[in-house]
Amino acid sequence: MDKLNKSSMYQMIVIILMQTMLLLFMATWKEIDLFGISYDKLLNIVIFVVVGLSLLSLIVVKEIYKVIEYETEFKIQQIKLEENKRLIQTLRSQKHDFLNHLQTIYGMVQLNKQDKVKEYIKSLNNDLSEIKFTSDGLSNSILDSILIPKKLEAIKQGVSFTYKVERGVEDVDFPLDKLFRIVSNLVDNAIDAMEGFNGKKEIRLIGKNNGDNYHLSVYNIGPIIEEELQHQIFEPGFSTKGDGRGFGLHIIKSLIEEREGKLELKSEAGFGTEFTCILKKK
Structure with missing residues (x-):
């Protein structure tokens, strides 16, 4: 794709140079008076050629734009493929561990070692036991299965992560895997934003029932996104963390808008940063 972009740019440069040369040629024609061709006749020929070159320029620009779109879509598909590969690898690892645990428990039951x-089983929950839930720490929603591991991950990063999800999220018009992807990406981004932040590290996820819509917001009290960058942050490939990144928010926004929802951003000094997903119900 880079070769196509370079080739198209070279074509544009050649066309522009040809137009410039023709215009310069016309400007000096009366003084030079070559070949005995009348000025008016030559002017008509040059106008015809310039118009033709201009149309050709528009075609080349259109092709360049298409190539850029294809390149962006290709990168997005690559990111999605990598996410799917990681998910498959995680599921395989969990399946392997799960089978091992089941076999161990089955063997103990066969030997009538109920105490063991x-x-x-208690030892398997050691990591989860480190998480101190408040009275509303568990929301009994479909999101608990993904938010509990995220809370554990946040604790390991020294980040306080609380969440409260009201009833109604199960009625959202969204495939469960895509809903999980949206929540996972937003929480991961919030945790990443805390890296290197010296102040209080706190993340809150709130799910609110709002009539025909469901509002799901992820807030962090840490670094803010500068105002001049807020309109660029959803663009594909835009990132402040190096090449090969900056597609997560674009993908999230695209997934939400596919279902006629909205993704809003509020980031202000003294407030923090909050991403709010406005999701339609079924």
Whole structure:
């Protein structure tokens, strides 16, 4: 694709140079008076050629734009493919671990070692036991299965992560895997934003029922996004963290808008940063 872009740019440069040369040629024609061709006749020929070159320029610009779109879409598909590969790898690893645990528990049951089974199951929850839930720490929603591991990950990063999801999220007109992807990406971005931040590290996820819509917001009290960057942050490939990044928010926004929803951003000094997904219900 880079070769196509370079080739199209070379074509544009050649066309512009040809137009410039023709115009310069016309400007000096009366003084030179070559070949005995009348000025008016030559002017008509040059106008015809310049118009033709201008149309050719428009065609080349259109092709360049198409190539850029294809390149952007290709990168987005690459990111999605990498996400799917990581998900498959995670599921395979979890399946392997799950089977091992089941076999261990089954063996203990066969040997009538019920006490050992209890101890073993308790040991599997050591990581989760480190999480201190408040009275509303569990929302009993479909998002608990993804938010509990995220809370554990945040704690390991030294970040306070609380969430409260009202009933109604199960009625959102969204495939569950895509809803999980949106929540996962927004929370991961919030955790990443805390890296290197010296102030209070806090993330809150709130799900609110709002009539025909469901509002899902992810807020962090840490660094803000500068106002001049806020309109660029959803553009594909835009990132302040290096090449090969900057597609996550674009993908999230695209997924939400596919279902006629909205993704809004508020980032102000003294407030923090909040991404709000406005999702339509079924």
